[in-house]
Amino acid sequence: MARLGMPESDYPDIRELHLFSEVADEQFMTLMRGAYVQNFPPRIELITEGDSSDFLHIVLSGSVDLFSTWNGRETSMATVWPVSTFILAATIKDAPYLMSARTLEKSRIALIPSQDVRAVFDVDQGFARAIVTELAQCYRSVIKAQKDLKLRTSLERLANYLLLQQGHSDDAAEFDLRFEKRRLASMLGMTPENLSRAFKALRHYGVAIDGNRIRIADIEDLKRFAKPDPLIDDPST
Amino acid sequence: MARLGMPESDYPDIRELHLFSEVADEQFMTLMRGAYVQNFPPRIELITEGDSSDFLHIVLSGSVDLFSTWNGRETSMATVWPVSTFILAATIKDAPYLMSARTLEKSRIALIPSQDVRAVFDVDQGFARAIVTELAQCYRSVIKAQKDLKLRTSLERLANYLLLQQGHSDDAAEFDLRFEKRRLASMLGMTPENLSRAFKALRHYGVAIDGNRIRIADIEDLKRFAKPDPLIDDPST
């Protein structure tokens, strides 16, 4: 968990992010000079809800779970994949985090001091514009997640998740789950037990599962059940 | 439902919105000149999810329900009160609406063409900054709503709602519900039947209800049950 200034080798990955692509060179260097990179083991809590937002976080590799707790209960809110930022809204508003974050696996995280982000935001038009787009994107993602959760059963969520993954894997009828089932269950807002049962139930729609391997016999058949909807399932719009 | 250019008498209300307070006079006038104001009867669908976002909407009076549908099901996502905007994210991204909107009561709505909003955003620094703050605020509101929904039972949501309302009413131990129970039920994500049962269940914590009148015998007692949390219930942070 060594704490270092950011190595220059990480600059390009970050520069390519939509959020930073339009920032003036000078301002970009300001941000990078103040930044740190840390490597974290799995299951490390990076931030705790209620804390003040000192850093904008960027996942460079690995993955991060955003979750919330109340009264002894816990729920997963979102998963963050490389390369993208999280807790931008808290950074901008200089307000306490609403969610906690923990690494799901070994992860490389960049930390940019929030005050630097706010300072560059004030002087760099391109950065300001990118932040707006990013925030709008984040907002719409949460809305989609909420629709998924409130309008669909867990079986329907799983079916749509599989169709989405299948789309990513060059439309092959066969693909591997990207992570262990207990984490998939958490992401889909269900228990491992029910995920297991849900996989079994999807056999009626031609979904075969062997370990982490998924085979979809008839995609159209599964689609008839899952009824995918771009206003919920398309992450790009 | 007459469609008019915006009367100048509405300018001050809009100007006072955080979103417009820092806009240069000239740009503000540009926005106002292109804007319309319409009066709508109750239960009119203002926008439909999936449509392209032609206007930024502002509720001047009345109230608006944002809801979503999928596969014949419908769920209420948020309620918008005067004076505030809605569907800002879609306007900024020039992307389709993710939610539909309908008036809950007789409402007065201002409509600013989305392209004007985007144009002024590009040239006015103050407006850009305000949009960022507003988007961050919207984002955080949704996160809080999602936490409320995922971490609490309907009884707990109602208890916290009552405590919040009680706080608004000068801390009097007695106050009126601001709207009919069926709409309250929808806002809290429950059915009218269960709201009725929930009110009954809260009697154990000293909540008395008579028509629209709520009396809380011992606020501390109710708080012990409701466990209000600023990271969920405080709309200002």
Add this chain to the structure above:
DNA sequence: CCGTTTTCTTGATCTGAATCAAGTCATCAG
């Protein structure tokens, strides 16, 4: 390689909330 630990599966049961069905109450037009 084996034993331990964790994940995954399966079944039984429990719970929060929705739905269905009736009935009560309030409001309001005629």
Add this chain to the structure above:
DNA sequence: CTGATGACTTGATTCAGATCAAGAAAACGG
């Protein structure tokens, strides 16, 4: 005043999903 409409309440039933319990399979450390 009266009948009708819609809101609210109450009880019975159903359902999705969580929880509890226990066994099977896979991963891992020595």
